[in-house]
Each structure stands twice: as structure tokens, then as C-alpha cells.
Amino acid sequence: MALKSFENVGAWIMGRNMFGPIRGSWPDETWKGWWGEEPPYHVPVFVLTHHARAPLTMKGGTTFYFVTEGPDIALKKAKDAAKGKDVRIGGGVATIRQYLTAGQIDELHLALTPVLMDEGEALFSGLNLSKLGYVPTQTLPGENATHIILKKN
Secondary structure (H helix, E strand, O other), rough: OOOOOOOOOOEEEHHHHOOOOOOOOOOOOOOOOOOOOOOOOOEEEEEEEOOOOOEEEOOHHHHHEEEEOOOHHHHHHHHHHHHOOOOOOOOOOHHHHHHHHHHOOEEEEEOOOOOOOOOOOOOOOOOOOOOEEEEEEEEEEOOOOOOEEEEEO
């Protein structure tokens, strides 16, 4: 199920924290993400940030574009770049919550794994998914994770 979620993806959006651990302005442009020289995306990726940075082209067809104009502009740019394919919102939690509350996510794939990770951001805290129009459409239990698909009515 997880591999299927990569099909038909024409662009990604992610938050600054998912791109890397650097906070505030970019001290330099040496940080190129967690994944090494060839990220797993292979399409344009739009990174939400408050600090401008030149686009970063990596091996395998991934170019990171750093968007300072907010989530609506990032979504417009991603849709244009995707050319009719899907736009995947890759996280983190704050980024996903912004698009969920704005009703801009059509389908949400959750992979739940029984791991305790101390503290962190709560994805659904204060959100009423059914009032936002989301319903579960598929559940697939696995050995290491349970996959749940929610779709917007």
C-alpha cells in the first residue's frame, strides 16, 4: 500500500522541518536534506519556509524549491509543476494540519506503527476529521504498521 501511494505523484510539498534540522535563516547552502545526493522524490518538491533560498537540483530528478509566500502559493506551484498528476503533502505535522484544515487534502494515507516516541506534535489534536468531511475508506493491517486511507467527501 505504501508503494502505491508513490504512483502518479507529480510534485511534493513539505515543511522546512521535514527538509532539515536547520532553523532560522540559512547559514549557508551546504545542507541538502536528510537523504544524500539522490532524494527519493524524483519530482519537484516545494519546501515551505520563511527564509528564501535558491532552488536545489539533486540527482534523480528532484529539485527543491523554497517557498516563502505560504501554503496556498506552494500548492499552486506544486499543481502547476505536477501537470495533472497528484501533489503529495509529505509533512511534517504543521504542514499537514494547514492543508487539512483548509480542506485541501483529498486523500490521507496514515501508516500507524506501535512505537512510543516521547513527545511530539499531535497530528489530529483539536481537529474533527468528520466535520472536515473525511471518512475512512480502507484499512490494511500489516506486520509492522496498519495503513488507513481517509478520503474527503
